[in-house]
Every structure is written in structure tokens, then in C-alpha cells.
Amino acid sequence: MPDALTKLLRDRDWLLADGATGTILFNMGLEAGDAPEFWNETEVAKVRALYQGSVDAGSDLFLTNTFGGNAARLKLHGAEARAGELSRMGAEIAREVVDKAGRPVVVAGSMGPTGEIMAPMGPLTHEAAVEIFHQQAEGLKAGGADVLWVETISAPEELKAAAEAAALVDMPWCVTMSFDTAGRTMMGTTSGAMSRLVSKLPNAPVAYGANCGVGASDLIRTVMGFTGDIPVIAKGNAGIPKFHDGHIHYDGTPELMADYAVLARDAGATIIGGCCGTTPAHLKKMRAALESTPRGTAPALDVVAERLGGFSSDSDGTDGRGPTRDRSTSRRRARG
Numbered sequence: 001m002p003d004a005l006t007k008l009l010r011d012r013d014w015l016l017a018d019g020a021t022g023t024i025l026f027n028m029g030l031e032a033g034d035a036p037e038f039w040n041e042t043e044v045a046k047v048r049a050l051y052q053g054s055v056d057a058g059s060d061l062f063l064t065n066t067f068g069g070n071a072a073r074l075k076l077h078g079a080e081a082r083a084g085e086l087s088r089m090g091a092e093i094a095r096e097v098v099d100k101a102g103r104p105v106v107v108a109g110s111m112g113p114t115g116e117i118m119a120p121m122g123p124l125t126h127e128a129a130v131e132i133f134h135q136q137a138e139g140l141k142a143g144g145a146d147v148l149w150v151e152t153i154s155a156p157e158e159l160k161a162a163a164e165a166a167a168l169v170d171m172p173w174c175v176t177m178s179f180d181t182a183g184r185t186m187m188g189t190t191s192g193a194m195s196r197l198v199s200k201l202p203n204a205p206v207a208y209g210a211n212c213g214v215g216a217s218d219l220i221r222t223v224m225g226f227t228g229d230i231p232v233i234a235k236g237n238a239g240i241p242k243f244h245d246g247h248i249h250y251d252g253t254p255e256l257m258a259d260y261a262v263l264a265r266d267a268g269a270t271i272i273g274g275c276c277g278t279t280p281a282h283l284k285k286m287r288a289a290l291e292s293t294p295r296g297t298a299p300a301l302d303v304v305a306e307r308l309g310g311f312s313s314d315s316d317g318t319d320g321r322g323p324t325r326d327r328s329t330s331r332r333r334a335r336g
Contacts, residue, residue, distance in 0.1 A: 003146060003147060003172040003206070004104065004106050004146040004147070005061065005106045005108075005146060005147045005172060005174070005206050005207070006172065006206055007104075008060060008061075008104060008106060009206070009207070009231055009270065009271075012060070013270070013295075014265050014269075014270055014271075014272060014290055015060040015061060015270065015271045015272070016058055016059050016060050016061075016261075016272060016273060016283065016286060016287050016290065017059060017060070017061050017062070017063075017108075017233070017235060017271050017272060017273025017274075018054035018059045018061065018062035018063055018273050018274075018278075018283070019054065019057075019238070019273060019274040019275070019277075019278030019279055019280065019282055019283050020238070020274065020275060020276050020277055020278045020279065021036065021050065021063060021065055021067060021110070022036065022067075022276065023250075023276060023277050023278070023279065024050050024053065024279065025039065025046070025050060025065070028043075028046045028049070028050070029046075035068060035073075035074060035076075035077045035079065036065055036067070036068065037065060037066055037068060037069045037074065037079075037086040037087070037090065038077075038079075038086070039065065040065055040066070040086050040089035040090040040093060041086065041089055044093060047065050047090065047093050048093050048096070048097060050065060051065075051093065051094050051097040052097055053279075053280040054280065054283065055097060055098070055101050055105055056280065057280035057281075057283035057284045057287065058283060058284060058287035059105065059273070059283060059287075060104070060105060060106065061105060061106035061107070061108050061147075061271070062094070062105070062106075062107070062108065063108045063109075063110040063149055063151070064087070064090040064091050064093075064094050064107065064108065064109050064110050064140065064143075064145060065090045065093075065110070066086070066087045066090040066091070066109060066110045066111070066136070066139075066140065067110045067111075067112040067151070067152075068112055069083055069086050069087040069090065069110075069111075069112075069136055069139070070083050070111065070112070070114055070132050070133065070135070070136045071083040071132050071135060071136075072114035072115055072116055072124075072132050073112070073114065073115050074086070083132075083135050083136050083139065084135050084136065084138055084139030084142075085139060086139070087109070087136045087139030087140045087143065088139040088140070088142045088143035089143065090109075090110075090140075090143065091107060091109055091139070091140045091141075091142075091143025091144050091145040092143040092144060094107040094143075094144070094145070095107055095143065095144035095145075106146045106147060107144060107145045107146045107147075108145065108146065108147050108148075108149035108174065109137070109140030109141075109143075109145030109146075109147065109148050109149055110149050110151060111133060111136055111137065111140070111148055111149065111150045111151070111162060112150075112151055112152050113152055113153055113154065113155075113158060114129060114132055114133075114158065117155075118155055118157040118158055118161075119157075126157065126160070126161055129157075129158060129161035129162075130161045130164045130165050130168070131165075132161075132165075133150075133161055133162045133164075133165030133166075134164075134165040134168050134169060136165075137165050137166060137168070137169040137171065138169055140171075141169050141171055145171075146172075147171065147172045147173060147174060147206060148162075148166050148169075148171050148172070148173040148174070149173070149174050149175075149176075150162040150163075150166075150173060150174065150175040150176070151175070151176045151211050151212075151235075152176065152177075152178045152211055152212050153175060153176070153177045153178070153185070154177065154178060154185040154186040154187045154189070155185070155186075155187040155189075156187070156189055156193070156194075156197050159175055159177070159194075159197065159198075160197075160201070162175065163175070163201050163203060163205070166203060166205075167202070167203045172205075172206045173203075173205050173206065174205050174206050174207045174208060174233060174271075175198070175205050175208050176208065176209050176210055176211040176233050176235060177189060177194055177210060177211075178210070178211060178212040178213050179191065179210050179213045179214075179218070179219070179222045179317065180213050180214060181214075181312075181313065182312075182313040182314075182315045182316075182317055183218070183221065183222055183225070183313070183315055183316035183317025183318065184317040190225065190316075190317035190318050191210070191222045191223075191224075191225030191226050191316070191317065191318060192225055192226075192227065192317075192318045194208065194226070195208075195225075195226050195227045195228050198228075198230060199228050199230070204230060205230065206230075206231070207230060207231040207232065207233050207270065207271055208226075208230055208231075208232065208233060209223065209226065209232045209233030209234055209235070209269065209271070210222045210223060210233070210234060210235070210236075211233070211234075211235035211236070211275045212235070212236075212237060212275045212276060213236070213237065213275075214237075214240075214312045215236065215237055215239060215240050215252075215308070215309060215312065216236040216237065216238075216239065216252060216256070216257070216260040216308045216309070217304050217305055217308040217309050217310065217311055218311055218312050218313075219234060219235075219236035219237075219264075220234065220236070220260070220263055220264055220267050220299075220304050220308070221301060221304065221311060221316050222316065222317075223264060223267045223268055223269050224267045224268060224298065224316075225316055225317070225318050226268065231270040231271060232268050232269045232270055232271070233269065233270075233271040233272075233273075234264040234267075234269035234271070234272050234273070235272075235273045235274060235275045236260055236264070236274060236275060237250060237252070237274070237275045237276045237277055237278070238250040238251075238252035238256075238257055238274055238275075238276065238277030238278040238279075238282055239251035239252025239253075239256060239277060239309075240252075240309075241276065241277070250276060250277025250278075252277060252278075252282070254281050254282045254284070254285035254286075255285060256308065257274060257278065257282040257285060257286050258282075258285040258286050258288065258289035259289070259307045259308060260286075260308055261286035261287075261289050261290050262289050262290060262293045262296075263299050263303075263304055263307065263308065265290060265295065266295060266296045266297065266298055266299055267298050267299060267304075268298065272286070272290070273286075274286070
């Protein structure tokens with residue numbers, strides 16, 4: 001039997017993912033510096049409301065509140081021994097929401113980066129990274145996650161470790177990297193390099209792509225650089241972050257994110273969602289746009305820039321050029 005996500009992908013030509021986790025939890029009262037994963041035990045109603053908001057907005061899948069639920073990240077809070085337990089709790093709450101949804105919705109067990117630099121550049125060995133991811137994956141599986149969702153990865157070595165952990169726990173998995181500067185991840189990986197990497201893995205992901213990064217226009221340009229037959233994920237931020245009155249706000253309106261969703265689909269993405277700053281209000285507009293707008297051809301880059309704002313650099317990373325700022329267009333055109 002195919003897994004829940006693969007089954008949906010066979011039946012649909014696009015799926016709506018969820019939006020931000022941190023943005024919503026901060027709006028609910030999470031304090032900066034606190035581990036959101038503790039809320040899976042102490043604030044169950046709020047975590048349930050986070051998940052329910054995505055389902056009510058029309059998401060076909062949503063990520064669990066476990067992004068930082070690995071031992072390396074939880075060590076900062078003295079809770080490294082609870083990685084599997086807190087991840088299981090996050091997935092169990094999600095399972096409860098999905099089981100009452102009345103339609104197919106996929107629980108994606110979020111697994112973020114370790115936050116450490118891998119060997120040979122840093123101290124984290126491949127074996128240690130695999131064990132960190134494996135421990136969290138076991139918790140997510142026990143809690144009822146349908147698929148592992150490895151996200152915001154920068155280093156190919158860490159991606160490989162997560163892939164091995166997914167194989168150990170015998171679960172389908174997806175992966176997204178974060179492309180921040182001139183179409184590259186923090187560790188220098190381009191969209192083309194990521195495509196080549198996932199195509200050579202012994203256990204290929206169900207889908208792969210990009211999340212977070214600079215802004216929606218840059219993310220779509222990255223999506224257009226992916227190649228191969230594996231379904232592509234696009235989870236872009238809701239605009240550009242701006243610091244105002246002591247808080248970070250994203251300037252992407254629901255209308256802008258609706259444009260982004262359609263452009264992402266036409267650019268080749270199959271699973272489309274939002275990342276930082278994306279709320280249920282954005283998701284509702286995105287779903288409506290995807291349902292009502294006929295599929296088009298891949299957009300030209302000048303069309304992407306006109307509708308979503310200019311790119312943060314001249315290069316998409318695949319041409320070998322280093323990061324240079326694009327001063328020909330503004331990074332974001334005011335909307336609404």
C-alpha cells in the first residue's frame with residue numbers, strides 16, 4: 001500500500017501544505033528563546049489550535065510542532081533525553097486532529113537541522129547525526145506521523161544523515177533545503193546540486209524542494225532550477241521580514257501569497273505552502289487561487305519579479321557566480 005502522501009500525490013496534481021509554525025505560536029504567547037516542543041506537553045490546546053488552523057484553511061498536509069525536537073537542539077534546554085518523547089507528543093496531537101478532519105490530511109513529522117556543523121568542517125560526525133535524526137524519527141513514527149519532513153537543511157552531509165535515519169525507521173520522507181544567498185544554501189548547495197544529491201540516494205524522498213530563505217520570488221526561482229521526476233516542494237516566506245515595535249513582521253499579504261502559490265505551481269512545484277509569516281488567512285487565499293486559476297506555463301523571471309518583488313541577487317546559484325545584489329528592481333513591491 002502506498003503511504004498517505006504518495007496516495008494523495010497520485011490523485012492530485014497539487015497539494016496545499018501548511019504555513020508557519022513559529023509565527024503562529026509566538027502570536028499565541030510563546031516567548032523568544034523557549035522551546036516550542038515543550039508546548040506539546042504543557043499547552044496541548046494551543047498546539048491543537050495550530051494544527052486545526054491549517055486544516056480549516058484547506059491544507060492537505062501540515063507539519064508537526066517538532067522542528068527543534070532533536071537532541072542537539074533540545075540540549076540547549078537541558079532536554080536532550082526527551083527528543084523522542086516530545087516528538088511523539090507533537091505527532092499524537094496532530095493525529096487526533098487529522099482523524100477528525102473528515103478528509104485525507106497528511107501528518108508530516110517536522111525534523112529541523114541539528115544546529116551543529118558536520119565533519120569535516122565541524123564536530124558532528126555522520127554517525128552521531130544519523131542517531132540524532134533516528135531518535136526523533138522513532139518518536140514521530142510512534143506518535144502517528146504519516147511521513148517524515150526534514151526541513152531548512154543547509155548542508156548536504158546533514159541531508160544524507162537524515163535520509164539514513166528515515167531508512168532506519170522505515171518511513172517515507174520529504175526534504176527541503178533553505179536557499180538564502182544568491183540561490184545557495186548557507187553551506188553553498190544550489191538547486192541543481194540538491195537535485196543531483198537526492199537522485200543518488202538509495203532511499204529517495206517522496207518529494208523535495210525549498211523552504212524559508214529570502215522571499216517568495218527567490219524561492220520560485222530556486223524551484224525552477226530543480227530537475228528530475230521527484231515531486232517538488234515550495235514553502236516560501238510570506239514576504240520579507242521587517243522589525244517593528246519590537247517584533248518581526250512579514251510584509252507578504254494574503255493576496256501576494258495567492259499569487260506566489262499559482263506561480264509556484266506553474267514553475268513546477270506540486271506541494272505548495274508557506275513558511276515564516278504565513279498564517280491561515282494566507283493559506284485560505286492560496287487554496288482559493290490554486291482552485292480557481294487554470295494551470296499556466298512556467299513564468300518568466302521578470303513576471304515573477306513584477307508580481308512578487310525583485311530578486312535579492314542577480315544569480316540563482318547555478319551559473320557559478322557569487323552573491324551580488326540585484327539593484328535593478330526593488331526587493332518587494334508594495335501590495336494592497
